Amino acid sequence: MPHTYMTSEELAMYPIPDRRTELVRGRLVVREPAKLRHGVVAGRMLVLIAAYLNANPIGIVCAADTGFTLARKPDTVRAPDVTYIRADRVPTEEVIGFDELAPDLVVEVRSPGDRTRMIQTKIRHWLDAGTLLVWLIDPRRQTAHVHRANGTETALAAGDAFDGEEVLPGFSVPLASLLAPTLLPAAHTAQSPR
Numbered sequence: 001m002p003h004t005y006m007t008s009e010e011l012a013m014y015p016i017p018d019r020r021t022e023l024v025r026g027r028l029v030v031r032e033p034a035k036l037r038h039g040v041v042a043g044r045m046l047v048l049i050a051a052y053l054n055a056n057p058i059g060i061v062c063a064a065d066t067g068f069t070l071a072r073k074p075d076t077v078r079a080p081d082v083t084y085i086r087a088d089r090v091p092t093e094e095v096i097g098f099d100e101l102a103p104d105l106v107v108e109v110r111s112p113g114d115r116t117r118m119i120q121t122k123i124r125h126w127l128d129a130g131t132l133l134v135w136l137i138d139p140r141r142q143t144a145h146v147h148r149a150n151g152t153e154t155a156l157a158a159g160d161a162f163d164g165e166e167v168l169p170g171f172s173v174p175l176a177s178l179l180a181p182t183l184l185p186a187a188h189t190a191q192s193p194r
Contacts, residue, residue: 005074008097011067020065024121026074034064034081034111037139042081042109044178045137049084049105052164052171059086059104067098070129078125082107084168102129105167110138123147133167137178144175 005026006014020031034042042064049061062083070076083103091099106126110119119136126134127149134147144156148165156162156175164171 008067008069008072008075008077008100010097011075011077012097020079024076024125025071026076034109038081038109038111039064041137041139041178042107045107045109045135045173046082048173049082049168049171052168053084056168056170057087058168059084060090062103068103068129069098069100070102070125072100076125078122080106080126081109086167102126102131104131105133105135105164106131107135107137110136110140112140133165135162137175139179142175142179 007026016030020034046061046063053059053061062085064081065079066083067077067079068083070078077098080103084105085101085103089101089104091101103126108119108122123134123136127147130149132149136145136147138144142158144160144162146154146156146162158176158179159174161172161174
């Protein structure tokens with residue numbers, strides 16, 4: 001019996017509450033929502049890129065779980081933690097499924113349960129589709145990796161910084177600032193009601 005593969009358009013019409021979904025070669029991949037630390041790291045990167053784009057309006061930044069169709073027949077739809085798309089590449093029309101577009105920059109935050117092979121496959125999907133830079137942040141190990149379209153890779157330690165290179169010229173953020181503890185200082189904690 002032949003396999004039935006899901007399409008990008010079918011995935012868009014197939015909501016699964018409280019889950020993160022992607023399509024890998026036509027097969028539905030369902031994951032648990034991200035945990036707090038993951039969300040904090042991704043949120044910090046989103047805010048920093050958004051601030052950069054406010055001062056340098058050269059494109060748009062997208063929040064977590066924005067889906068992109070990277071391949072067809074069978075379809076692959078990936079949804080990274082943060083993306084940047086150059087202004088002249090931003091789609092102008094809504095589509096039924098997910099835009100067929102590889103963002104210029106993809107930021108992925110590794111969750112504790114992510115297997116290395118799964119992460120490598122995801123990075124390969126982005127680069128094969130045309131993404132120029134993939135930043136992989138591993139909060140647990142306090143490291144990161146920069147993967148480029150030309151095949152080069154750079155490992156970052158806590159003392160190093162991300163560089164926007166030609167994709168986000170002049171953008172720089174220290175890895176340590178993304179990985180700082182998530183607890184608020186005592187002066188900013190909520191007061192209990194009296």
